[in-house]
Amino acid sequence: MSQHTRKALRFLQSWIINTAAVLVAAVVLQPHIHYNNKFTNLLVASLLLGILNAFVRPILMLIALPLLIFTLGLFTLVINALLLYFVGFLMKPGFYVDSFGYAFLGALVISVISVALNALTGNARVTIQRRGPPGPPKPPGGGGGPVIDV
Numbered sequence: 001m002s003q004h005t006r007k008a009l010r011f012l013q014s015w016i017i018n019t020a021a022v023l024v025a026a027v028v029l030q031p032h033i034h035y036n037n038k039f040t041n042l043l044v045a046s047l048l049l050g051i052l053n054a055f056v057r058p059i060l061m062l063i064a065l066p067l068l069i070f071t072l073g074l075f076t077l078v079i080n081a082l083l084l085y086f087v088g089f090l091m092k093p094g095f096y097v098d099s100f101g102y103a104f105l106g107a108l109v110i111s112v113i114s115v116a117l118n119a120l121t122g123n124a125r126v127t128i129q130r131r132g133p134p135g136p137p138k139p140p141g142g143g144g145g146p147v148i149d150v
Contacts, residue, residue, distance in 0.1 A: 013123055019046040021113035025106040032102035033088070034095070041094035045087055052083045080107035 001009075023042055026033045035041045060079050061068065067075045081104040088097035097103045 017117045018050050021110040022046045024113050025109040028109055032098040033106050036094050045091055045095040049087050
């Protein structure tokens with residue numbers, strides 16, 4: 001498989017995961033995050049959210065860096081909520097979010113679902129590595145180290 005095909009498949013997988021996460025958020029917060037029963041609106045909203053996450057989110061993270069440091073990264077949820085609310089504003093008749101509070105809850109749901117689905121599919125950004133079993137215990141006094149004679 002070529003490099004371009006691998007990148008295209010990874011993008012498609014990421015888009016499907018993002019669409020599923022937005023769908024779950026729309027179902028959980030149904031009257032407040034709404035799409036007009038056209039799956040196309042949901043696909044476009046998740047694609048637009050992915051594009052904003054790729055290009056606008058890093059700029060917002062850089063601008064909000066002091067707040068991110070002060071809140072130990074929790075301000076990222078506010079940035080995600082702003083982007084979701086902006087997507088709802090851009091796609092008003094087909095996909096919309098009632099208020100910033102529901103955008104915050106939706107961003108929280110989308111984040112949790114995305115992390116879970118990315119971990120299940122092996123597309124996770126964070127990997128957990130386990131150490132091998134510990135070796136045999138060392139004898140008292142260090143043994144085997146350099147010896148200094150005085």
